[in-house]
Amino acid sequence: MKHVLVDTLRNHRVAQVVDTIEERFDVHPSLEWHECSDDTVERGAWNRNPDDGSFTNQRAAHDASPQGQRDNMKFERQLAYGPFGDQLDAIYRDMRDGTTTFIDHIDKVKSDIPKVAAVDPIDKDRILDPD
Incomplete structure (x- = not known):
């Protein structure tokens, strides 16, 4: 049996x-x-309920929640988009060469990682919804 601090x-x-x-x-x-x-x-993400002595994985509970799913979607998309410098370089090359490589890449990321609706009204697209 484990012992937990x-x-x-x-x-x-x-x-x-x-x-x-x-x-x-x-x-x-x-x-x-x-x-x-x-x-x-394990240490870190787990909490102990003092009332019944049970343990809960807070990270798993968050990931299963609507806000957690939204956070994971944003993180996965950010990784898939790639570094800003690479994105700017792709935009520059597309403008220079008349191609759509960058847009094609973004479209693929968005289709591979579907959008999860925002739960928090503050969490919105600041460019498309500027108010």
Whole structure:
């Protein structure tokens, strides 16, 4: 059974995970050791529910939420678009040569990674929706 160090001041976030009781060490009063039967619990993204002792992967919960899906879509598109310098170079070459390589690339990224509607009204396209 794993032993999990929980930070009570930070929403009961898992701060450390050790495999045996012998690996435990003395900690500040704001930290607590708990036994954990879930072998998938890791430090950082996991929180412990103090009411029932269960552990929740906050990152997985966020990724499954509408906002998490939107965040992942934006991140994946940003990676697929490529560095700004490469984008500007492609736009320049298309303008110079009369080609559509850049637009074709952007269209492919948008079709491969479909748009996820914004949940937050602040999260909008600032160029197309300038208000």
